Amino acid sequence: MSFTRICLVLSYAAALVGSLWLGYQLRFDFAVPPEAERTFLLVFAWVIGFKLVCLWRLRQFEVLVGYFSLPDFSRLFWVLLATSFIVFGISAHLGSDYAPPRSVVLVDFSFSILGLTAIRLAFRQARTRATARTPSLPRQRARRAGIIGAGLVGTALAQEFAIRRDLGLQAVAFFDDDRMKWGKRVQNVPVVGAPETLLNDKMDLELEEVIIAMPSATAKRVAEIVKTLQRLQIKFSTVPSIYELTTGQAKVSQLRSVEAQDLLGREQVRLATDDIEHLLRDRVVMVTGAGGSIGGELCRQIAGYSPRRLLLVEQSEVQLFQIQQDLMHCSCGEAIVPLVANILDQRRLDYIFQHYHPQVIFHAAAHKHVPMMETQPGEAVKNNALGTLRLAETCAKHPTDRFVLISSDKAINPTSVMGATKRLAEMCVQSLDVSQPGATRFMAVRFGNVLGSSGSVVPIFSKQIAAGGPVTVTHPD
Structure with a gap:
């Protein structure tokens, strides 16, 4: 004790x-x-x-x-x-x-x-x-901060500012869309009015920073608030997403810049979690390309459904180590099995299937950088098309329930080497599903331009804008 x-x-x-x-x-x-x-x-x-x-x-x-x-x-x-x-x-x-x-x-x-x-x-x-108490840090003046959102998250943020002097922020005003809160005080901080009140020249709050504490707000509303803050030319940031807060991936005080996904005019898609749980719970699931951006996120989502084993197949040991460390602290940390392997290595694939007996395979390993594959098409064909074919044929030889190919929207009427090889991979999977009807179900799903993924144009544009431009757009139109 x-x-x-x-x-x-x-x-x-x-x-x-x-x-x-x-x-x-x-x-x-x-x-x-x-x-x-x-x-x-x-x-x-x-x-x-x-x-x-x-x-x-x-x-x-x-x-x-x-x-x-x-x-x-x-x-x-x-x-x-x-x-x-x-x-x-x-x-x-x-x-x-x-x-x-x-x-x-x-x-x-x-x-x-x-x-x-x-x-x-x-x-x-x-x-x-x-x-x-932070004896190692010199005492400094706290910056005056306004908090947009006087709900539970905003209240917790103001309390964190009051407790943790090392954050260097002091909440001096709340802004909220709820009229019932206007004129009231939260954590002894006044709720001044709506976020648009910031544009009122008579408001002499002397704010040095504004934090958007509305993780459940619609993207449209967040975009309106961002436009207001941009007009004021004031520094602003936001709290983590509601998913990150509820899953414990981030704390309310871990502020970040407003990102592109915060401003997308799309509502959250509700997944059929019961069907997914039936597919993954207590099953042996294998993800190829587990160290990549899409493969890594697949692994994080699959881990939440308590598989019996989660096989992380990745060619790069550095990326494999990183995703393994990310998943070790989740509820199924003991089920994580990192495997260094090349999907073109038939002997290695046979060993994995014979030793671990995967039941569901998500194939996310691929070369997907479009301009890079234009200069070396042979590698794209070998990895994206032939690698997919070899892995799918291996699945057909073993008692596997499902094989899911993570494809790309660039496979639709492809105009690039990368898109053409992805379309060829889809055709390989389709042909196996027709020619070898059996226990294994072969299928493919096309992803669009996934925000934040490796090879996505959005992070490239963000870096170019942060560096002061120019933004490179290669299409003639």
Whole structure:
């Protein structure tokens, strides 16, 4: 048991002793009769011991002592209420010789709640002060920041700014679309009005930075706010996406620049998670090109469905190591199997299939840089087309349920070597599905220009804009 946990147990025990003692004192107007004092040792021993055991069995000593919120208080309240109810019943049946008088039990319950809540708040305050102390950093003036979004995320962000001085930001104003919040205060910070209020020349807030704390807002609304902030020529950033926050991939204080995907006029697509779970849960899944941008994201998504094994097949050991490290801390970390392999190496493929018996294969390994493949078409044909054919034929020889080729929209009426080889790979998969009908289902899915992926034009444009231009567009139109 850690030192902090021992301190929590001893503090709880002292508070429970004190609350029971105060209950007796108030019951007898601070003149406890001798006959009641003679039962103190027995009564105090079993009542305090009983409450501590109940707190332990109901995991009240396993909490993070530095955090205490309304749900934590609610659980503590119900534990103490249940124990007090039991002690009250014993007192009613056995009398005050073996249990505290019923009036003492009621007073004891009230003081127990106050005492234990005060202890938890004290631990939380100690954590807050410890977090706020940054002796290694020189004290600097916090920049005045406005927060767009006075919801849960914005409130948490303002609280982080107040606690963590090392962030160098101070929330001085909230902006929100909800009129009911205007004129109110959140974390003692005023909600001034809508984000467009920033354009009002009479507002003398002297803001040095604005943070968009609306992870669930529509892309259209975020784009409108960005245009407003661009007109003001003020530095702005945003909190991580709602997916990153809910999955624990990022904290609310990890601010980032507004990216292209934040401004896309598309709503989130709801996946048929039940069908996906039926396909992946407790199955052996293999992803080729696992170290790439698309293959890596496939692995992250598949890991969330608890496969029995997730085989990461990648030619580059550096990229394979990176995706392995990313996945080691997920719920199925023990199921991750990194495999260095070239899909053109038939002996290596046979070993993987014979040793691990993959049931579902996602084939994302490919050369996809369009201009680069124009100068070396042989490599594109060898990797994209022949590699796909060899892997698909290997699947047909083994008991495999599904083979999914990750293709490209450039395979539609291809005008480039990369697109033509992807179309050829699709034809190989289609021919196998027709010529060898059996247990394995062969299919292909075409991806568009995936934002942030390797070879995507969007990161290239972003770097060119950040460097001051020019933006290179090779198409004559």
